[in-house]
Amino acid sequence: MKKLLITAATAVIAVTGLNAFATTLNGAGASFPAPVYRVWTYNYKKTTDVRVNYQSVGSGAGINQIRAKTVDFGASDKPLKKAELDKYGLVQFPMLMGGVVVVVNIPGVKTNQLKLDGSTLAAIFLGKIRKWDDPAITKLNPGIKIPAVPITVVHRSDSSGTTWIFTNYLTKVSKEWASQVGNGKAVKWPVGIGGQKNPGVCNNVFKVRGSIGYVEYTYAFESKLATVCLKNQAGNFVKPELKAFQAAGASADWKNAPGYYMVLTDQPGKNSWPITGVTYILIYKAQKELAKAQELLKYFKWCYNQGATTAVQMHYVPIPKNVVSMVTAMWNREVKCKGQLIR
Secondary structure: OHHHHHHHHHHHHHHHHHHHOOOEEEEEEOOOOHHHHHHHHHHHHOOOOOEEEEEEOOHHHHHHHHHOOOOOEEEEOOOOOHHHHHHHOEEEEEEEEEEEEEEEEOOOOOOOOOEEOHHHHHHHHOOOOOEOOOHHHHHHOOOOOOOOOEOEEEEEOOOOHHHHHHHHHHHHHOHHHHHHOOOOOOOOOOOOEEEOHHHHHHHHHHHOOOEEEEEEHHHHHHHOOEEOEEEOOOOOEEOOOHHHHHHHHOOOOHHHOHHHOOOOEOOOOOOOOOEEEEEEEEEEOEEOOHHHHHHHHHHHHHHHHOOHHHHHHOOOEEOOHHHHHHHHHHHHHHOEEOOEEOO
């Protein structure tokens, strides 16, 4: 009996020791890709003793945390330009593409039944259109009974890459929005109530009758919120769906994008979703620990390859394989530990 107890104790110590030496990778940032990142980290943990922690705190906080070196990688839906990356010694690479969609809570209006164009959407978020039966809306929706319900705008209250994508689109389609509000991770909203991260916006839209907000598509899908069809650059009203997000990313010229800076709002193409975005990972060129750096790149390779199927199932667009090859070649050139390339 004593021998069995000693053997069991030894096994516990061995397992505890193994876990103590397992690598932990910490990341923080965008809530836009968080549903996929959550599944990726769970599945990856089953294949290795490396633990990956990801905090969905918003793009602004993610950028701040990687700059402060409190995490191993940051995540942002707002791409940083090459000059800013060089200033902080960072490299940036795309991880996923996806759609920012408009969600509404209008009595009697079903998902994808309502149609809006860019100028009307901007007027709503500017507070110029205050009721759902406004002529500008009913003109776009003949045959649909739209109630005379007051509009409540719901926007992000935190510094957000989703906001950056959404306001980037509004800036392109509305001169008034461009001059009065502009494009940013956090802007001075003319009207509305705030929600913390994508789930906060979903919760407020769900609770408030007559509300409208913007979120990444998976959050709308999981929350069972009604989405809106939008008029794209080609003049077509398109539904928010995977093939529309893919169409928007089809013309992206990654080869000539310094620092992989890419904006996919208001793209050409008859099927393109007009508010498509890219979510990015930020890491330091100069890594401090070789073993951790190796595991970090190994994890992202796994995400690109084994994680692609999961991304599609969750309505995100994986990065094309030719772009993945460009990214891994960049790692091999630029990411180093104590002057040595990571192998």
